[in-house]
Amino acid sequence: MKRILWTLSSVLAALGIAAAVLITLNLRGEEPLPATDMLQSTPALVQRGEYLSRIGNCMACHTNQGGAPFAGGRGIETPFGVVHSSNLTPDRAYGIGSWTSAEFWRAMHHGRSKDGRLLVPAFPYPNYTQVTREDSDAIFAYLQSLPAVAEANREHALRFPYNTQAALAVWRALFFAPGAPPTEPTQTAEYNRGAYLVSGLGHCTACHTPRNALGATSDTKAFTGGLIPVQNWYAPALNAAHEAGVKEWRTDDVVALLKTGVAPQGSVLGPMAEVVFRSTQYLTDADARAMAAYLQGLPQQDRKVPATVAAPPASAMARGGKVYEQQCAQCHGDQGQGESGAFPALAGNRAITLADPTNLVRVVLQGGYLPATAGNPRPHGMPPFQQTLSDEEVAAVATFVRNSWGNQAPGVGTIEVYRARERRGM
Template sequence: MKRLRTWLVVGVVLALVLTLTVWQLNLRDEPDVTAAVATTAASPALLERGAYLARAGNCMSCHTTRGGSPYAGGRGIATPFGTVFSSNLTPDTRSGIGSWSASHFWRAMHNGRSKDGRLLYPAFPYTSYTEVTREDSDALYAYLQSLPAAAQPNTPHALRWPFNTQAALAAWRALYFNPGRYATDATQTAEWNRGAYLVRGLGHCSACHSARNALGASSTPLDLAGGLIPMQNWYAPSLTSPSEAGVADWQPEHIAALLKTGVSPRGSVLGPMAEVVLHSTQHMSDADLRAMAVFLKALPPTAVPSPTPVGAGDTPAARAGAKLYEQHCAQCHGEQGRGVPGAYPPLAGNRALTMASSANLVQVVLNGGYAPATAGNPRPFGMPPFVLVLNDNELASLLTYLRSAWGHQASAVTPTEIHRIRGENQR
């Protein structure tokens, strides 16, 4: 009995120490939101800057429901742990941020904590926004405060236990989040540093282009090595691998053109990235896009797992895939997969076809592929969906053929994989 009491005391002490440690870790670099701050009327220049930064961060896309008031929140963001609903960012005093100070807003951006002290879920990418400067945060705050107030109550999150508890979130943050500020690299140019600041901070590119562990955390805060976007069945390719979406051998103007218009001589954007270009990067200045291009071009190259080659051959499956290509694809992409410049992309030598993950290829053929309609490319060519045309076996044969034709060496696509993606898309 005495030994049991000893162990109970030890357990209680360890639990208290662990709780205190987690609590302290969640208070790292916390600003003082109670300090009085002199406020002045926002100048037109400050509001213009805030509006620009909001577009650079693509804030409205997440904080606006379809057909709803801009920035009034309520959009559901599906995660492996349940659905997180975006909050109201308009200056409504009851449901928005009308009662927030600039310091409260800065704490949310930098530390991921709401005005009432509640920890925020990292679906709001404060793990990236923590690098945003206080000056840019204040400009964003001023712009949001200038918007029309929308009295739209916030929708409660629909998360499973224990992920719906502040205790679980505090433990996650203690493990995976550390507030930071962007530090200028004196060995690089001002242009490179501006690009790094935008990619790492407001651009929050790592939110998609990084792999996640079982708890939804990336391996490193600045990981850009590619990863499957949870719940969307799209793969955000590695920005550091020459076999995926690395751009080390691209000209900076081609990278900037891709971000500005959605198309360039070296490629085009589809899927979730098309939404980013449509709502965000096409509105950025040429100087900022050039800076991002310089930074992305200079990323150290990394290797990714190579897919197991299918192997070309005169097999029944290969003949079936070739026949389907002739029937459904060759009229646009050409018999030899060379495409049509300015219209239909080439498939021969296209690294989007040969990545280890075939998720994007399955999605595009199932549901169609559409570049964004931008000022620089207002009438983009698109690809029709084949979800009702090809069954799982036919689509597997076609995609496997594409991944082995014209010298390609990539793994086969199975009917099971297509059936899974097709079913999850219908949820």
């Protein structure tokens, strides 16, 4: 009996210590909230907050299709279930009308709601924790200036145990710590501004960094590329010339890509097209150049040269060539040369020869649409072929363009087309 009691006491003590450690880790850096809100809103502060909210692309997630801006309710699919975005309008019952700027800052910086609940990291507070208090206050002032919308927040539909605060506490203890704006003393002010925008408000690592089984990213793998969960688009590495690195580009071309979605070396499609449309096209010239300076200054990956790529079967190339001639050549050219200012070249296009062919297959299936921006108001688009081509034909034409006109990459199989069609991850 004594042994049982001793064992039980030991287990309870261990659980108590573990709980204390979790609580301590989840409260690190937090200070008591002030009793009153000292923020004085001004038109200039609201205007600045509107700009910053665009850079953070806040409206994209916090606006449901057909709904009022920032009223929440959009369902965001994750590998762990569906997260519904919250109402950010100043409605006192359902929005943030009763919040203080300090409570909003705590949500941004610490990932904790007004009532103390831990927030699901689908809200990218692991990035927003780097946002300054001044910028957080500006965004809060802007949101408080919006029309109040009495739209009730929807419960998340997460699977157990991911829907529990205990699971969130463990996740945060393992993968989250409050941060600060990134600063490199040896770099220029422009570079550091770019680092702040890219890593903080822009939260670029949220897509361009691989995630582990629990959905967390690692600083050591930042910008090395990754498959976006559920969306099944590959966000290419931003620190590799053979993927989406821009180190060797002209700075003006990087700025053009961020602000218009088009540059001489390529254009944006898929989720990045939405980012340009809703967010980066509104960058000031100075901020766009700062982001370009940072992205061009990223330490580059050492490219691992693959073994000689086996030539695809002649039958696949022949079938793919026939599909290309019938469906693609009229825009992209007989030699994959494209047409400047209208249709991208496929010859020498690094997006075509990525090791992961997901994006190419998705574009063939669903079409490719550039964002309409002030600098490119009427972009050309590519129609979808998912109702026209079979999986075998899509695989064949993808294999063909990846191995023609000097391109060289592994062929594409029907299973990869099936996965892309079904929006399943690799």
